[in-house]
Amino acid sequence: MFQTDVSSFPFDVGPVLHPLTDRVEEKQHCLYVANHCVDTQKISVMNKNTTLLNSLQYVHGNQAIFWRHSTNIGSMAEATRWGILGTGQICHDFVAALKMMPETEHKIIAVASRSMQRALAFNYTFDSSIPHSFGSYTEMAKAPEIDIIYIGTIHPGHYDAAMLMMENGKHVLCEKPLSMNAGLVRAMTDKARQKKVLLIEGFWSRFFPIYNHLRGELSSATIGDIGTVIVNFGLAIQDKERLADNALGGGALMDIGCYGVMFSTLVYDERPEKICASGTVSDSGVDRCCFITLYYSKNRRAQLNITADQDLDQTATLYGTQGVIKVPNFWTPEKMETPTKTYECPVPKSSSHEMKHLRSEGFIYEISAVRDCLLKGERECSLMTHEHSHIIMEVMDEVRRQMGVVYKEDVDKGLTMLSN
């Protein structure tokens, strides 16, 4: 069954077994390799039996490779110790997803807010199960028993929070967008390198199993050469305070448009050569919608249709010389259609907490990938690299320049936006 050279894989290789034999459940540390990828049914079985431990993590040629952290490794290695920075909606869902993971692998040590009252109230939502509630971000930065901080504040807060945490030697998983402009993003990745800490932009979509299948389809060029990518992402969310206020980093581009840019960056893996953007900007100086065309080398392009004032079909479509791939709900996908097969990877449901956002249980994939990076001593995640964070924000800077959306941080931090 297995004719692959596993010596080049960036993780330890244990016994190699077929993923569907009975022995899979008995083995504690396995690298699973399935030729020509596994089909939908097999993935479901994997998910059903070992939902939280297994995930499709790596696609090599036409082989799908699974691995699972062993209980052995899990018990030898300490649980990853998390600090939660922020007490808003997404922090709620992130903690609820963390609570779906085995406690031997993930422990929530602290939550920090600008206000002790909010930290305590957040903790209370989780039956006051989090050992520490801090009334300032600095207190959490100094807490020695935390490995990694999840930053879930509004986007203008990401930079200061991440720099504070990295300066104090903490690893950081920071919500998208990583910061407010490309200059700030570069300063953050420089800091991560200097302090030798892991920094990942929390584009959680990248860790969904469907994205691993997508990477497999891209690397084996199953639809030939891709010339056009169309992404439609529209949600009627413009009235949310955070979205409507320029000072809070509002606007459709920063909140949901970034997913479209992330997607085309994954597909083409390069900077666009030309960017054309237009949109409607509100009186408060935030974009309600933006329509972006990205022109890449070899006459390839992406069209991103982003709206915060109405729902669109939320589908990413890739057009190749030999067919079409469709990814419905591309930011949290459970399904992908290709000319030859349909992949289905349903996100498991939390039995204990109601999520505030659709499919937030899908954070488990990102959480699992973070632990993998830490266990392997990685300081950058290959599924969401710093280089891609740079490209994404450079594109967004240029889109904002063309639409005339300026944030305080573009001026205050003394960093210029992307020049034309």
Ligand SMILES: NC(=O)c1ccc[n+]([C@@H]2O[C@H](COP(=O)([O-])OP(=O)(O)OC[C@H]3O[C@@H](n4cnc5c(N)ncnc54)[C@H](OP(=O)(O)O)[C@@H]3O)[C@@H](O)[C@H]2O)c1
């Ligand atoms: N991955 C995803 O699917 C997803 C979904 C939604 C949002 N997000 C991202 O997550 C981040 C937070 O979004 P959210 O919807 O959770 O926002 P939210 O509910 O408004 O919460 C934002 C948090 O930011 C903190 N904050 C710091 N400075 C603030 C200020 N000046 N004004 C208001 N809040 C401030 C607050 O924490 P304290 O007051 O407790 O300090 C607050 O709890 C955004 O960057 C967004 O892009 C990601």
